[in-house]
Every structure is written in C-alpha cells, then in structure tokens.
Amino acid sequence: MEILRFDVRYALGLFADERVWIAAGNTLWLATLSWLLAGVLGLGMALLKTSRTRLSRGAGAGYVWFFRGVPLLLLIIFIYNAVPQAIPASQGFLSDPFNAGLVALVLSGSAYMAEVYRGGLSAVSPEQRDAGRALGFGAVPLQRFVVLPQAFRVAIPGLGNEYVSNLKNTSLVSVISFVELTLEGQRIYSGNFLILETLSVIGVFYLAMVSLFSGVQAFLEHRLDVRRDRRPPASAPSAVRPVPVTPPLASAKQFGPVVLEARDVRKKLGGRLVLDGVDLAVRRGEVCVLIGPSGSGKSTLLRCLNRLLTTDDGIVLLDGEPFGYRLNGGEPHSEPERRLAARRRRVGMVFQRFELFPYLTALDNVLLAPRHFGTVGGADAVAYGLELLRKVGMADHAHKFPHQLSGGQQQRVAIARALANEPEIVLFDEPTSALDPELVTEVLQVMTTLAAEGLTMVVVSHEMGFARRMADRVLFMDQGRIVEEGPPTQVFEAPENARTRRFLATIGHD
Numbered sequence: 345m346e347i348l349r350f351d352v353r354y355a356l357g358l359f360a361d362e363r364v365w366i367a368a369g370n371t372l373w374l375a376t377l378s379w380l381l382a383g384v385l386g387l388g389m390a391l392l393k394t395s396r397t398r399l400s401r402g403a404g405a406g407y408v409w410f411f412r413g414v415p416l417l418l419l420i421i422f423i424y425n426a427v428p429q430a431i432p433a434s435q436g437f438l439s440d441p442f443n444a445g446l447v448a449l450v451l452s453g454s455a456y457m458a459e460v461y462r463g464g465l466s467a468v469s470p471e472q473r474d475a476g477r478a479l480g481f482g483a484v485p486l487q488r489f490v491v492l493p494q495a496f497r498v499a500i501p502g503l504g505n506e507y508v509s510n511l512k513n514t515s516l517v518s519v520i521s522f523v524e525l526t527l528e529g530q531r532i533y534s535g536n537f538l539i540l541e542t543l544s545v546i547g548v549f550y551l552a553m554v555s556l557f558s559g560v561q562a563f564l565e566h567r568l569d570v571r572r573d574r575r576p577p578a579s580a581p582s583a584v585r586p587v588p589v590t591p592p593l594a595s596a597k598q599f600g601p602v603v604l605e606a607r608d609v610r611k612k613l614g615g616r617l618v619l620d621g622v623d624l625a626v627r628r629g630e631v632c633v634l635i636g637p638s639g640s641g642k643s644t645l646l647r648c649l650n651r652l653l654t655t656d657d658g659i660v661l662l663d664g665e666p667f668g669y670r671l672n673g674g675e676p677h678s679e680p681e682r683r684l685a686a687r688r689r690r691v692g693m694v695f696q697r698f699e700l701f702p703y704l705t706a707l708d709n710v711l712l713a714p715r716h717f718g719t720v721g722g723a724d725a726v727a728y729g730l731e732l733l734r735k736v737g738m739a740d741h742a743h744k745f746p747h748q749l750s751g752g753q754q755q756r757v758a759i760a761r762a763l764a765n766e767p768e769i770v771l772f773d774e775p776t777s778a779l780d781p782e783l784v785t786e787v788l789q790v791m792t793t794l795a796a797e798g799l800t801m802v803v804v805s806h807e808m809g810f811a812r813r814m815a816d817r818v819l820f821m822d823q824g825r826i827v828e829e830g831p832p833t834q835v836f837e838a839p840e841n842a843r844t845r846r847f848l849a850t851i852g853h854d
C-alpha cells in the first residue's frame with residue numbers, strides 16, 4: 345500500500361523553474377517596499393500619537409484604530425476595486441495590482457508598526473529626555489539624538505516581526521491577481537494537479553525568505569547592542585587617574601554680576617505648592633549649595649531654574665533677561681521652544697542618576713551637543729572631548745559605554761558633558777546621592793576642582809562636608825521656601841532659624 349505519493353523529481357525541478365523565482369522576487373519586493381514605507385508612516389503615526397497636542401494624538405489614535413481594525417483582505421479589494429471607482433484620478437495607479445497591494449499593505453502595516461514604535465518611545469525615560477533638553481536640544485534634535493536611537497533599538501524585534509507577517513500577508517494580494525508566490529503555485533498545480541509537491545516548494549521559498557530576513561535582523565540587533573561583549577578598547581584603561589584635590593577656596597573670592605536669578609518663584613505639583621515664593625540670585629563665580637529636608641523643593645527649584653519646568657508664578661532671569669518668557673507690555677509670554685532651547689545651552693545640568701545616553705561612548709556623550717551645535721568639529725572635536733574627559737579624570741575611559749563604567753565614573757562623564765557647551769552656570773541635582781559611599785569622593789573631588797577654577801555652580805546636596813568646604817553660600821530650604829542663607833560658617837555653626845537648627849541636628853551637624 346502506498347503511504348505517501350510525492351514526486352521528488354518534480355519538486356526539485358520546481359526550484360529551477362523561472363516562474364517560481366519571478367514570483368518569489370515579486371513577493372520579496374512587495375513585502376520589503378511596503379515594510380519600509382509602513383515603517384516611515386508608522387513612525388510618523390507613533391510620534392503623532394505620543395505628541396503633546398490633543399488633535400495630533402487623536403489623529404494618530406484614529407489612524408491606528410481604523411487600519412488595525414479593517415481586515416487586510418477587505419482593504420486590498422477595496423483599494424483595488426472601490427477607490428478607482430470613487431476617485432477616477434487614482435485609476436492609472438491603482439489598476440496595477442502591485443500598487444494597490446502596496447497601498448493596502450502600507451496602510452495596514454503602518455498601523456501595527458506605529459504601536460511597535462510607541463512601545464519603543466515610551467521606553468525612553470523622561471529623565472533621558474530632560475538630559476537632552478538640558479543640553480539645549482529643541483524638539484527635533486531631541487528626537488533625533490536622544491529618543492529615536494533608543495526607541496528604535498527597543499522596537500527592532502517588533503519591527504522584524506512585522507516584516508515576517510508582511511511577507512506572508514503578500515499572499516492575500518493574489519486575490520487581485522498579483523502574481524506572487526501563492527498565486528503562481530496555484531497556477532502551476534492547476535495544470536498538473538501535483539498540489540502537495542507544488543505547495544511544499546512554495547512553502548520552502550517562504551521559509552527561506554523568512555530565514556534570510558531573520559539573519560539580517562539578528563545581525564542588526566547584534567551590531568546595535570552596545571552591551572554585547574566587546575574586546576577591551578585599544579588603549580587598555582589604566583587605573584583611575586586621581587583628580588587633583590584643591591584646597592578650600594579663599595574666603596575673599598570676588599564674584600561677578602548676577603548670572604541666574606529667581607524672583608518670587610512659585611510652583612504647584614500634583615496639587616501641592618512645592619515652591620512658595622523663592623528668591624535666589626547667583627553671581628558669576630559663586631558656589632551656592634542648597635540643603636534641606638527631603639521634599640522641601642530643592643530639585644524642583646533647580647528644574648525651574650533651567651526651565652525644564654515652567655513656573656506658575658514669578659520669573660527666572662538669565663543674564664538679566666527673562667528666561668523662558670518674553671515680556672510683552674509687562675506681561676510674561678512663553679518663549680518659543682527653539683529660543684528657549686538655545687538659551688538653555690548656557691545653563692548646564694548634572695542629574696542624580698547621571699542620565700548618560702546609553703548607546704554612546706563616554707566621548708560621544710560629551711561631544712553630542714558641541715558637534716550638533718557646530719561649536720567644534722572634526723579632529724578638534726575629539727581633542728576637545730578628550731580634554732574635558734581629562735579634566736574629570738576619565739580620558740582613559742573615553743571609548744567605553746556607560747554600562748562599562750562605575751556610577752562615579754558615569755557621573756564624572758556626565759559632568760564633562762554638562763561642561764561641553766561651555767555653560768555660564770552648572771546646576772547639580774544631588775550628584776552623589778545615587779552613588780555608593782566609596783564613589784562619592786571621586787565626584788566631589790571633580791566638583792571641588794571646578795569650584796576652585798571659578799565655575800558658577802548651584803548644587804543640591806546632602807554632602808555637608810562639601811558644602812562647608814566649597815560653598816560660598818549655603819541656602820536652607822524648607823516647605824518650598826529658602827528660610828535661611830549665608831556663608832557656611834554661619835549656617836552650620838550659628839544657624840538663626842529654628843528649622844535649620846532642627847535639620848542640622850537631625851543629620852548630625854549641630
């Protein structure tokens with residue numbers, strides 16, 4: 345009894361059949377082109393769906409809802425048969441089954457890909473975006489240099505999945521007589537009735553194309569994965585070069601004019617008044633250290649100072665000019681985003697959790713902003729970046745990625761990055777509180793050197809030793825207000841305010 349009737353010679357012969365290869369080429373071309381176009385359109389839809397304006401969000405959401413909801417087969421038939429009837433001008437283009445299939449696959453595929461991208465976009469933390477904005481990037485460079493490179497890496501597996509699904513979906517275009525693999529197979533077996541052999545060979549072609557793509561995807565993922573095992577950098581890193589410790593500043597330090605000023609700044613967050621009328625003026629060359637209990641509003645104040653947060657009331661001035669606003673007839677109006685971004689370059693910021701861009705080396709993190717703004721270029725750029733890294737004792741680690749560095753090293757690179765725009769003032773938001781105790785010293789040493797060199801700094805810190813040694817002025821914040829300020833000796837040794845005394849007693853500095 346015959347168990348399986350399979351004509352092996354015929355099946356092998358099909359691999360040399362020109363018709364099958366042409367159909368495979370058609371399939372591959374339609375799948376690849378539609379996937380690429382859907383990738384671009386899908387990204388646009390994802391950006392719309394995550395944008396700040398309600399209208400854009402609604403448009404993106406509506407698009408995804410509609411094209412994910414309509415069956416692809418229906419869409420193909422509709423575009424091929426109904427649209428040319430309704431819009432005669434489209435007849436020339438859509439009467440070609442390839443074009444009609446392409447349009448349907450792009451519309452449907454982009455709706456799915458928009459969701460894949462959206463997953464990638466939401467994986468980029470708000471802090472990473474803040475780090476980009478703090479470097480002076482406006483909306484477009486922020487997307488280009490900070491958000492999309494990270495979102496794209498997260499989205500690759502999903503986008504690859506979409507390609508595979510798209511490749512198989514091309515078989516639906518056979519319904520409008522586009523000669524792709526499935527239709528060609530049907531045509532061949534309808535002449536010889538060798539259905540099993542023909543469909544098996546067609547299946548092998550699909551599998552081969554999917555395998556080829558999976559190989560390309562795996563290669564791409566490997567290339568873009570900065571965390572994969574890498575050989576050590578050419579110049580093997582030596583031991584961390586110690587940063588010279590600078591002695592405490594002479595008390596007779598001369599300060600320049602006021603660089604950054606907050607006047608009666610108020611800010612509500614989550615319905616609570618977090619800043620309740622803060623006045624602060626920082627003079628050129630001055631080191632101000634903000635101390636105070638947790639939740640007193642220190643970090644919020646810093647973020648208002650460089651306009652990462654808007655204030656509800658009051659005003660911030662940079663070099664005597666309103667920062668983030670324009671005064672029109674005495675009334676403050678928001679400054680256009682581009683101008684605000686450009687001015688923000690003059691205020692550097694160092695974050696508690698470093699916020700280095702994970703897909704860039706230490707050197708590229710430092711050079712990202714100056715290269716983009718064209719302040720350095722070519723070989724000069726590398727020398728400039730290395731010089732900054734040398735300043736923070738990190739030149740030997742220039743080609744390492746953030747995950748290859750300790751917390752203290754990452755923070756030192758982040759300080760170099762904040763200096764790269766040559767800011768007039770640098771804000772430090774608890775730069776050592778995410779570090780293990782043994783790593784705190786190396787970061788404080790760098791900050792001490794910068795203070796001694798005359799950098800204007802506002803530092804939120806719980807490091808009272810640093811505040812005592814390096815601050816020109818210590819400001820104590822409580823419940824959204826600066827309740828006491830003065831030279832460290834006065835604030836630490838003879839605090840006037842009862843709340844300051846209580847706070848210092850709690851942390852062991854009475």
Ligand SMILES: Nc1ncnc2c1ncn2[C@@H]1O[C@H](COP(=O)(O)OP(=O)(O)OP(=O)(O)O)[C@@H](O)[C@H]1O
Nearest residue numbers: 613614615618636637638639640641642643644645
């Ligand atoms: N996005 C937000 N939404 C709602 N409340 C917020 C938000 N950000 C901060 N807050 C609240 O504002 C208050 C001040 O926070 P902030 O981080 O400025 O304090 P802080 O003095 O820096 O504290 P810490 O030393 O613990 O960092 C806190 O009560 C905090 O919970």
